[in-house]
Amino acid sequence: MKNLAKYTAILALSSSVALTGCIEEVQPTSSVSQEQLESSVKAGEAMIMAMPAMMINWNTLGASWHGDFGYSSLMHIRDCMTADMSLNPNGSNYNQWSNYTGIVYLGQNYASVQRIWNIHTKIILACNKAASVYPADLEDNYSHGARATALAFRAMLYLDFARWYEFLPNNNTSATNAYGNNVEHLTVPIVTELTTQDEARNNPRATRQEMFDFILADLDYAEANISYANYGSLTLPDLACVYGLKARLYMWVEDYAKAAEYARKAIAESGKTPLTEAEWLSTTDGFNSFRNNSWFWGMKFEKENDAVQTGICNWTSMMSAEAAYGYAGILNLPYLGPGAAPTVANWMYDRIADTDFRKLSWVAPFGSSLSGKTPLAEEANVTLMEKYGPYCAIKFRPGEGNGDDYNVGSATAVPVMRVEEMYFIEMEAKAHTNPAEGRQLLQDFMTTYRDPAYTCSVSSMDDVVEEIVFQKRVELWGEGTTLFDIKRLNYSVTRQYEGSNFLAGTEKNTVGRPAWMNMVIVQTEGNTNKAVTEWNNPDIPDTY
Numbered sequence: 001m002k003n004l005a006k007y008t009a010i011l012a013l014s015s016s017v018a019l020t021g022c023i024e025e026v027q028p029t030s031s032v033s034q035e036q037l038e039s040s041v042k043a044g045e046a047m048i049m050a051m052p053a054m055m056i057n058w059n060t061l062g063a064s065w066h067g068d069f070g071y072s073s074l075m076h077i078r079d080c081m082t083a084d085m086s087l088n089p090n091g092s093n094y095n096q097w098s099n100y101t102g103i104v105y106l107g108q109n110y111a112s113v114q115r116i117w118n119i120h121t122k123i124i125l126a127c128n129k130a131a132s133v134y135p136a137d138l139e140d141n142y143s144h145g146a147r148a149t150a151l152a153f154r155a156m157l158y159l160d161f162a163r164w165y166e167f168l169p170n171n172n173t174s175a176t177n178a179y180g181n182n183v184e185h186l187t188v189p190i191v192t193e194l195t196t197q198d199e200a201r202n203n204p205r206a207t208r209q210e211m212f213d214f215i216l217a218d219l220d221y222a223e224a225n226i227s228y229a230n231y232g233s234l235t236l237p238d239l240a241c242v243y244g245l246k247a248r249l250y251m252w253v254e255d256y257a258k259a260a261e262y263a264r265k266a267i268a269e270s271g272k273t274p275l276t277e278a279e280w281l282s283t284t285d286g287f288n289s290f291r292n293n294s295w296f297w298g299m300k301f302e303k304e305n306d307a308v309q310t311g312i313c314n315w316t317s318m319m320s321a322e323a324a325y326g327y328a329g330i331l332n333l334p335y336l337g338p339g340a341a342p343t344v345a346n347w348m349y350d351r352i353a354d355t356d357f358r359k360l361s362w363v364a365p366f367g368s369s370l371s372g373k374t375p376l377a378e379e380a381n382v383t384l385m386e387k388y389g390p391y392c393a394i395k396f397r398p399g400e401g402n403g404d405d406y407n408v409g410s411a412t413a414v415p416v417m418r419v420e421e422m423y424f425i426e427m428e429a430k431a432h433t434n435p436a437e438g439r440q441l442l443q444d445f446m447t448t449y450r451d452p453a454y455t456c457s458v459s460s461m462d463d464v465v466e467e468i469v470f471q472k473r474v475e476l477w478g479e480g481t482t483l484f485d486i487k488r489l490n491y492s493v494t495r496q497y498e499g500s501n502f503l504a505g506t507e508k509n510t511v512g513r514p515a516w517m518n519m520v521i522v523q524t525e526g527n528t529n530k531a532v533t534e535w536n537n538p539d540i541p542d543t544y
Helices: 034-055 071-080 098-102 111-133 141-165 208-228 239-252 256-270 277-281 315-319 346-351 357-361 379-388 419-433 435-450 461-475 482-489 523-528
Strands: 295-300 413-418
Touching: 034 111, 034 141, 034 295, 071 098, 071 111, 071 315, 071 413, 071 482, 111 141, 111 523, 141 208, 141 239, 141 482, 208 239, 239 256, 239 295, 239 419, 239 482, 256 419, 277 357, 346 461, 413 419, 419 435, 419 461, 435 461, 461 482
Parallel strands: none
Antiparallel strands: 295 413
16 A cells, blocks of 8 residues: 655755746655654655745745735735725835835836745645645545645635736736737646646646636545544644635636535535624734634744744734734824825725624724724724824734734734635625525625624615625725635726825726736746746736
């Protein structure tokens, strides 16, 4: 019987810049000692744990950009490119994300694009290395479970990668690029643990169908085998996560019946329930820990993690205005200008009912019915009202509510998948074929879990879908999902309107999906992969 004992290797993570970095071969041996066996098992487990470790990795590019702290950086970049989150656009005033909020310097030659590419490819490389330790021909159940875990993790990354880079029609750029090639529905090159260097040097962008088939194959294997894995960590996917990924995958290709089916399977398998008002608004555990019954996949920044130890180059620093030591907590001083705390777009805030407790995720405007009702981690943080005024986000709390000590405040968890997303996928998927059913599911969810006074007053398919997606945008604000829905549904982004709280330099409106949501492949990939050079997306324009 083939088993893990026959596979030993030196398995250190490489620091290659592009996805074309090859996977070290795992060489079989004719015999193995007990010491080698134990070493092999430990090496395999180390490679599995390297995947969640790469999700919180600091300084992926080696360029010390302060926003480079792994997968949650990608989440924040995606949100900065929507109409839901406003940030100060002046990079000199402590906004690390100004290129993404201002939609500038996003051509294939810029570091802004290199960052997005590198973070994806680094984590995928870790997944491929884990998969290489547990090849498909191993026969023991433990190895099947480990491989399933690696493939599910890889599927999550490739699905994000493909949805972001797929070229979809828009009002600003043509699908025919400068070389005369039609790139519509092209995604990214596929690299697995079996891809050789020669193959990687001439590896074309996968079509949407090719990418769908690839991801589905990984998830089918994971669905059949991941129950053999028992890592006991929410930083690694389980069967509920696999179902959730299938729900996301089928939504991408608009197979709504399958999307609804797998969203419901994810809900049932997870045993999770939506966050309560107390959990959502907790000043110590709100969106910063696994101490709830909603999340079933997340990241965890530990005290010893490099990103935490930087003090300011981590998720909490960028997202939590209550963390006095971080970027988001920088004082609004005259010589600095506005601080870097993310704020909700006021059009979105105004549309949320006052009876919906989620509205307390942001500081209320002065004199409004909710003014002063947002619970804050420390009494001293009432100055948030003076520092930022209305709409400042407090959704993501510093660890344990401690906004003074980064060792505690930045050692937080970040959600990757929670059960509420599955409810919204199910209801939207149903609404595309039966608006009344989707409307009822939304009504039931909102009155049960979010706002007892909620009423859905629309009935047409388009209007019901839009209302569902709006409530999903509120639910998952700051969690990096909205860009994919806007792009899929061909929704416009509107930032310039009367009374807009989008600042000068970011007030850009589109007709339909923005061209900037068709991310371009970085030039360094084209330098090593000739199949990409003439098949890239058109560069993203700066003006709209």
